[in-house]
Amino acid sequence: MTPIDLRSDTVTRPTDAMRAAMAAAPVGDDQYGEDPTTNRLQQRCAELLGKEQALWLPSGTMANQVALRVLTRPGDEVVAGRECHAAWHEAGGAAANSGVQIVEVGEGGVFTREHFEAAIKPRGLPVFAPTTLVEIENTHNRGGGLVFPQRDVEAICAAARERGIASFLDGARLWNAAVASGRSEAELAAPFDLVAVAFSKGLGAPGGSLLAGRKDLIAAAERQRRMLGGAMRQNGIYAAAALHGIERHRERLREDHAHARALAEAIAGCAAVQLDLSTVQTNIVIWRLAPGALDAAALVARARAQGVLVSAFAARTVRAVTHLDVSAAQIARAAAVLRALLA
């Protein structure tokens, strides 16, 4: 039996219809600006995100790295939420590629204007690394797919603007945040200078991310993309998959959210599970294993033996992610397997 793979929403395989769209895509050399499908995707995303311009990037990590290069100088400080992707999952890239240090504030991935203001280090004083960027992750991955409260987003970005501090949204899962909050992607992106979104997660495309923002910032991002080796050629094959995901797989994200909710509710009552159901707002379920219960590695191995794949996110923390390639029936089966192991 094929395993029920809840390790990540990146494990989806392109559907037959997505593959057909990829095969049929008109293409050209994107570095001459001549790939019609990439151009169409960038235009569509600029509209959806309410920004002047957008730029394809091969991965979400490169989108984040390019954003840092565009919005900071070496030696600067970046304020972000706890356990942000940029600090935890980019292999030290922020330090290596941009020479910045990231300060994590708040709790569980979210933070307030007060947290942000307390962390700001002034410019022009020789002992400080000046704060030049604030970064918000929405939804927040390690926070359990949390939607960042929009009133806090607006207050934080307003405080940043008042001080000439740039703002960046790591919206790899902004599509999920939009569906869960009932706010458009454009509304969620409006307070920010630059916004990143990913096509390779809930939308089910085989790869790709995108940055959107003002023309001057996107021009700078294009140069950084080239410098980091991320400029591609007949990219329309990928862009067609992304467009297909945007038009066909965006609304159905609510199914993934319902599945995550069902899974979370099924295991939340187990003695071994520490899980705050209020954090389960989108397609990610993260729980801690109670003291004395099995650890994450043991749970992952035992679940795997029964055909259910989940991730050990820390020694006693486990993550399950729902996506396009898992059905309601598979979620019910995964929930039963996990419940038996956690009882």
Ligand SMILES: *Cc1c(COP(=O)(O)O)cnc(C)c1O
């Ligand atoms: C997955 C993810 C990324 C990086 O995307 P890749 O395409 O895997 O490089 C960036 N930010 C967040 C919040 C993510 O979850």
